[in-house]
Each structure stands twice: as C-alpha cells, then as structure tokens.
Amino acid sequence: MIARDFIAFTLAALRAHRLRTLLTSLGIAVGIASVILLTSIGEGLHRFIIAEFTQFGTNLIGVSPGRIQTHGASLGAVNTSRPLSIEDALALKQAPHVEVADPLVQGNAEVSLPGRSRRVTLYGTGPDFARALSMRVAIGDYLPPDDPRAARAFVVLGAKVAEELFGADNPLGARLRVGGERYRVVGVMEAKGQILGFDMDDTVFIPVARALDMFNRDGLMEIHVAYEPTAPLAEVEEGLRRILVARHGAEDFTLTPQQKMLEVFGTVLDAVTFAVAAIGGISLVVGGVGILTILTIGVAERTSEIGLLRAIGATRRSILLLFLGEAALLSALGGAAGLLLGWGIAALLGLAFPALPVHTPWRYAALAELVAVAVGLAAGVAPARRAAGLDPLEALRSE
C-alpha cells in the first residue's frame, strides 16, 4: 500500500465515526494539555528561581565560618572553628582571580530621625558589597573605601527606608541614628524588590566593623568573594582555601560557590518539573486506555471488513499497520489539540496572573506530541494484533 493511500484509508475510518474519534482524541488532548500546563508552570518556576539567584551574578563564592559539609566530623571539631574576621576578608582579596572579598554581618536595627523611626534589616559590609552582588546605587555612593577596621560612620539606605524616612526629600548628607549611634547618609540604593522573601529595599548598609560592635559579635557571618568570570572555579576555590587554612591552621570554614548552588537548584527543579509532568502523564495513560477501548470495539465491529480486506489480498502486516495507524492518528490529533489547549491555558494563566511564572518550552511540546503518538501506538498494539490475527474466512462469516 502506498503511504498516501494508507493515510487516506485511515482517515476515512476515523471520519466514519466522527463523534467517537472526537471523544477518544479528547482523552489524549486532556492528557497532553495537562502535561504541557504543568511543565509550563514547572519550567516557569525553574526560570523564576534561577533568575532570582543569578541577579547577584554567578561568579560568587560565599565563605562562611564552620564546616557545614564535613562528613563524619565530630561535634568537637565544629566547636574549635575560629570566627571569620575582617582581616580574613582582606587576606582573601589577595587570592588569585579574586576581584572582590567583602565581609558581611547581618542583623536588625532601629533607624531613627527625630520624630521618626523604623526597624530595618541592617547589613554591615565592606566597600565592595554592592559591586560583589551586582547591586546599583541610585544616588550618592556606596560606602567609601575606608580602612574596614576603622571606617567612618556612614550609612547607605535601601530604597524603601529612604522613602519612608525622607519621602521626596534628598537624604544625602542627612544625619540619622542607627542602633543609637549617629550616621551620615552617603547614598541610596536602587529599588531591588523582594528576593526569595527578603525585602532588599527595607535595609540599611553600614561599615562592617561598626556592625560587629553594634551586635557585639567577634566574627563575620560571611565573606562574599567575586572572581573573574573566566577564571576556573576550582582554582579560585583552591586559592581561597590555601589562604584561610594558612591563617586558621585548619579548614574550619565552608566555601559555597553560587554555581554549585545553581546546579543543585537546577537538579531539584528539574525533578519537580519531571514530577509534575509525570502527574500529567497519568491522564495521558487514561487517554491511552480510551484509545485501547475504542480500537477494540472498532476491531470487533469491523471483523467482516477485515475478512474482506484479507480475502482481496491484504496481508496480516497491512491489517496490523492499518489499525496501528488509526491509533497513532487518533493520538496525534488529540496530542495536537492538547498542545494548543495546554499552551492556550498556560498563556491565559500568564496573562491573568503575571506573578505566576509560566513558560512553555518547545522541546517539551515536541516531546509531548511524541509521547502522545507513542501512547496511541502502545494502546493500539493489542487491538491491531487481534485484527491481524483474525482468520480471514471466519472474519468474513461474522456478520
């Protein structure tokens, strides 16, 4: 049989039962639509989270005190870890490929003007913090490059703090109290919005040494290290490790490269996307059962026709292919409709809820269509084999 005739014959068989064809394809369509919809949301979420993280840049390494990832270490070993100091941060700046090593302490503090006050998140940082995290200053400057051990009492305000305390007034040069001490405003950051639940605008930034004093801490919470984007990560890590081990006498700190975190996130989010796709896949299987049912009925109804086709020269193989073709065509039609449906709903969701990240990757769409056809073929195998196995004479007699 010529391919074109094959398709025409199959189409005619499907057209003969329009309603049946429609309903059966609908089962597959719903399955594919749900796969597309769920993976669209999964993929959107994936992109959203990755974007949240990469806005700080990807060539970052966090250095934190204590060995978090030590395997099999006794608790005693953790207790002996030395705090990270501002001097450590200064030393790390000398490591190969390192552009910025900025110390960090974080806490809460009250910021007050006469008659107004506000409790905000406080970051004690070095002068390079904004650069390390790719954050921009809207007016004025970030903290000046003073000696970090004896920095002047300057403060940089987050966008929200500036607005709440000063309204439309220019806060540059204004004096305010942070945790009871007097500071002068040297800059205001650009609005950054919420990042994973943290309001980055309801913050103030002061020199790290002053923050350590304010909170009575003897060690940093973290040192942000930014390195040359082209530098090999392993080499950068090795340089940092060598310097800190030399200073501390042991590896009592943890390096957390942003890249590795992204990889972990990527793996987790891929698993999430896969899981939701699998949930959608269940409805696809149900659609497959629909095809199996309809085709089984079809073979029973058309037994006499199968007998005729065999009598006038169709081989078992042709019969098998004809019914498999019907199954594949049914599911391909349903799959295509499901693609449109799923994509349409995803697009509508995206319009209706701009906050909900939705993204339909075309490779998933293509994959879903392939899966639909595969499901159809799998569902068609049993009925098609039954049709092909019919004895032509007995099939002819069934009327």
Add this chain to the structure above:
Amino acid sequence: MIRLSGIERVDRDGGEEVHALRGVDLAIGRAEYLSIMGPSGSGKSTLLNVLGLLDRPSAGRYLLDGRDVTGLGDDELARVRRETIGFVFQFFHLVPRLSAAQNVELPMVLAGIAAEERQRRLARLLADYGLAERAGHRPDQLSGGQCQRVAIARAMAMAPRLILADEPTGNLDRHTGQEVMKVLERVHHDGGTVIVVTHDPEIGARAQRRIRMVDGEIAEDRRSDGG
C-alpha cells in the same frame, strides 16, 4: 488451470471429526464456467474456500496455474489471492463508509498501484459494470443489484484469471439475480474462469459444467456444450 488431487478437509466439531471434503479430485481448465451445487453441509462452500485459498485442505494437493499452493505461507497466499482470484460474496461485503468507486478501487489500493493507473482502470471498470453514475454513492445508497455489481467490479479490479462467487444471487430477488448472473457470464465470455456456488438449480443450470456435491464428495460432474 486448477488441479485438485485428494483434497481432504477435516473439521473438529466438539471432539467429533467432520469430513467436509473427502478426497476431492478436480481439474478445471482455463475460461471454464462451472457451478457447484449440493445440499447444505455437502462441502460446496468449503470446496470454494479451498479453491479461493481462504481455507487450507487437511490433505491433498492444489496446483494453481501449475504451482503447488498447498504449502504457501499466509502472506504469500494473500498475494496470490490479490493477483489471481476475484471474490463475489452473497452479502456483497462492501466497506460501508467507502463510495462505490472507492470499493472498486480497494484491491488496487491494497496492491499498491499508483493513483493515476488506478484512476484509469477505475474509469473503465465503472463504465463496464454500469456504475459510472453511482460512483460517488455509498453502499447504503445502492440497491442490492447495484451492490453486487460493485462487488463484481471490485473482484475484476486486478483482472484476475479466476472468479469465485459464493451464492452471488442468494441475497437478491430473482430478476436482479439473473441480471447479476449475466454480468458474471460476461466476465466468462471475456476469458475468465468463473466458479459459482449456489443452491438455486435455475442459477446452477446456466453453467456449462455443473458439479454436484454430496457428503464432501463430487457426486456428479456434467458438461453441456454452449450456454
């Protein structure tokens, strides 16, 4: 053209062996017109099905055009049926969703004949069997006689040398049945071998050679000239 020797057909019916054919020997020449008659259960339909390669004999040899077809595989049998044999059934066996023309075209489609060649042959077949005006009608829009003409045209689509008709008039009134027989006889006049199974003596008598089956054996084999 056809040579059957010692054809047996044994069916098992609930543990009991039923001899549908008992040692049938039969030679049929090219362009013969032959009728097979006999009471129900005499084996006439089984004989036709064996001749049409739809049923396999339990024993014996079947030479078709000098070729032994008894041992052929399933697909090979389908191919021989397609190329050599045309079937006409009592219940027409038209595909209900296809038009008259598409039904006639079906064997050529299955044989993989190119569309242009098919159209050329189809136009002739439709004209030859007086179906040109009904080409687009589906079987449920045709009369019984027209359906059987479509079936005969379909049987002739691959220009087979052998036409097997199983009770071709069994589902038609007398007048229409005779018309259908005239169509079949024209096939014979054009050089085809036509074998008709019937229980209607009037139909059976039209053939030049008449075989009577009783209990799975050929009881009578008569020839007349002319007709």
